[in-house]
Every structure is written in structure tokens, then in C-alpha cells.
Amino acid sequence: MKILRHRLHAGDGPAVPYESSPNRGEPLDPDYLVMHFTAGPSAASSIRWLTSRRARASAHLVIARDGSVTQLVPFNRMAWHAGPSAWEGRRGLNRYSLGIELANAGPLEQAGGRWRAWFGETYADDQVLTATHRHESAPRGWELFPTAQLQVAAEAASELVRKYDLLDVIGHDDISPHRKVDPGPAFPMESFRSRVMGRAADTEPVYRTTTSLNLRAGAGTHHDRVLDRALPPGTRLAVLDAHAAWRRVDVLDVVDDEMDLQGWVHGHYVERAPATDRADRPAADGEAPARV
Numbered sequence: 327m328k329i330l331r332h333r334l335h336a337g338d339g340p341a342v343p344y345e346s347s348p349n350r351g352e353p354l355d356p357d358y359l360v361m362h363f364t365a366g367p368s369a370a371s372s373i374r375w376l377t378s379r380r381a382r383a384s385a386h387l388v389i390a391r392d393g394s395v396t397q398l399v400p401f402n403r404m405a406w407h408a409g410p411s412a413w414e415g416r417r418g419l420n421r422y423s424l425g426i427e428l429a430n431a432g433p434l435e436q437a438g439g440r441w442r443a444w445f446g447e448t449y450a451d452d453q454v455l456t457a458t459h460r461h462e463s464a465p466r467g468w469e470l471f472p473t474a475q476l477q478v479a480a481e482a483a484s485e486l487v488r489k490y491d492l493l494d495v496i497g498h499d500d501i502s503p504h505r506k507v508d509p510g511p512a513f514p515m516e517s518f519r520s521r522v523m524g525r526a527a528d529t530e531p532v533y534r535t536t537t538s539l540n541l542r543a544g545a546g547t548h549h550d551r552v553l554d555r556a557l558p559p560g561t562r563l564a565v566l567d568a569h570a571a572w573r574r575v576d577v578l579d580v581v582d583d584e585m586d587l588q589g590w591v592h593g594h595y596v597e598r599a600p601a602t603d604r605a606d607r608p609a610a611d612g613e614a615p616a617r618v
């Protein structure tokens with residue numbers, strides 16, 4: 327990808343499709359990239375909404391689940407994606423940031439054995455992560471982001487960071503924590519940020535499993551398990567490497583009397599551990615069926 331005259335181009339090819347949004351403001355010299363999800367059924371429906379005046383909202387890019395990208399506002403103009411927000415001493419992040427919307431249903435509730443979005447669409451179990459948002463107290467469902475969508479988002483984000491010399495990639499839930507939950511726990515913010523910013527996170531991040539999770543010899547379910555027993559929920563991990571949705575990890579807790587375990591786990595079932603979780607403590611014991 328590359329950026330010419332504040333428009334995104336796919337490789338050396340033409341600019342990505344452009345649907346102009348009237349919901350835009352003054353000239354922009356961005357410092358941050360803010361990631362969002364649309365909480366909508368499709369990219370097309372979100373693009374229709376964000377290009378209508380009554381939405382009074384927009385974003386620079388909308389990325390569909392299949393990875394197709396549409397630009398709504400040039401990167402040198404303010405889009406209306408952040409709303410009331412604050413970060414690093416600044417208020418009203420629209421004036422300081424670019425915004426990418428990922429087509430995604432957002433939070434889901436259980437209804438009749440299916441996961442249901444607020445707009446009525448249902449999602450199968452394998453499209454859904456059950457997790458507690460770090461600003462919430464109870465778990466709910468979150469639609470997973472397909473690999474194709476994350477891949478394109480990372481490419482576009484890397485190009486934006488390089489072109490506009492951005493300081494960081496952050497979530498809407500970072501800058502509007504009491505109002506917004508996007509991009510939410512299904513979005514792999516830490517690995518995305520590391521990849522896009524081209525540097526390790528500021529401190530050695532500690533991750534933890536969100537469910538019983540198999541530790542495997544390679545990146546895929548066809549690889550053998552390193553341990554007969556799954557890692558229990560809450561097992562602390564350091565992430566060493568990534569391949570698609572898989573993460574090569576160092577297991578920081580003692581599991582099954584084994585120390586210094588390494589292997590691969592599915593990245594959808596690990597999350598950044600809160601700072602209070604970093605002290606040494608045994609992992610929670612759980613016998614739930616292991617995921618992937």
C-alpha cells in the first residue's frame with residue numbers, strides 16, 4: 327500500500343474506492359491512529375451511514391470483513407470518529423487522529439443458543455470470542471475479526487504511521503473509556519500495535535489465557551500438543567512471535583509441574599494481563615474443554 331495526496335492506494339495500483347463523507351472538519355496533522363469497530367452488519371451499511379449527513383460521524387477508512395477498504399475522508403482532513411475523548415493531555419481526539427472503522431458486529435448476547443447482535447443478526451460460536459472487556463465486569467460475546475481484515479488493517483495502519491509519523495495506535499476504548507468499548511477484546515491490540523509501530527511495547531507485556539487453551543508444537547491445530555493437559559484459564563504468557571492468528575509463547579506459570587514451557591497458542595484466546603495480574607501467582611485451575 328501507499329499514500330498519495332492523502333489517499334490510500336493498493337500497492338502501486340489505483341486509489342482504494344472513495345465515498346466522500348460530508349462529516350468532516352478542519353485540516354488535520356495527525357499524531358495518533360484510533361481503531362474502531364462499526365457495531366454494524368456490513369461495511370456497506372456502515373459506509374452508507376457514515377456518508378449521510380444525519381450520522382454526524384465518519385472515519386478515514388472503513389475495512390470490510392473480507393479486507394476491502396473504502397476511504398471516506400482524506401487523511402489531511404479531520405473525520406468525526408472519536409467524539410468526547412482524551413489522551414495524553416489532549417481532549418477531542420478528532421483534531422489529532424486518524425480513524426479506522428473495522429466492520430464488526432461488536433458485543434453479542436446469547437439468544438436461543440446463538441450469539442445475537444443488537445441489529446438482529448446471529449453469529450456461530452466459531453465467529454465469537456467470549457471475554458470480559460477491561461472496562462466491564464461480566465463476559466459477553468464479541469465477533470472475531472477475520473485474518474484478512476486484520477492483515478489489511480495492519481498494512482494500512484503501518485503505511486499511515488510511516489507517512490504521517492504517528493506516535494501511537496490506540497483504541498476508541500482507550501480515549502473514551504466510559505463511553506466506548508470498541509475495538510474491544512477480540513481486537514489483538516498489543517500485537518497489532520507492535521507490528522504497526524515497528525517496535526516492542528513499552529514494557530515487557532504479560533498476557534494470559536482467557537480459556538482452557540492447548541499449547542501446540544506449531545501454529546495450527548494440526549500440530550501436536552506440547553502438554554496433554556490444556557493451559558488453564560488465566561495462565562500467564564510472554565508472546566515471542568506471531569504467525570497469522572497464532573502466537574509462540576513462553577509459559578510464565580508452572581503447569582502440570584512443568585517449567586519453562588514454550589509452544590504455540592491461538593491468539594484469539596489470550597489477552598493482555600492487567601498490571602495487578604503480573605505478580606507471581608498460580609494460574610486458576612479449570613477443566614473446561616480446551617479451545618483450539
Ligand SMILES: [Zn+2]
Nearest residue numbers: 362363498508
Ligand atoms: Zn469507535
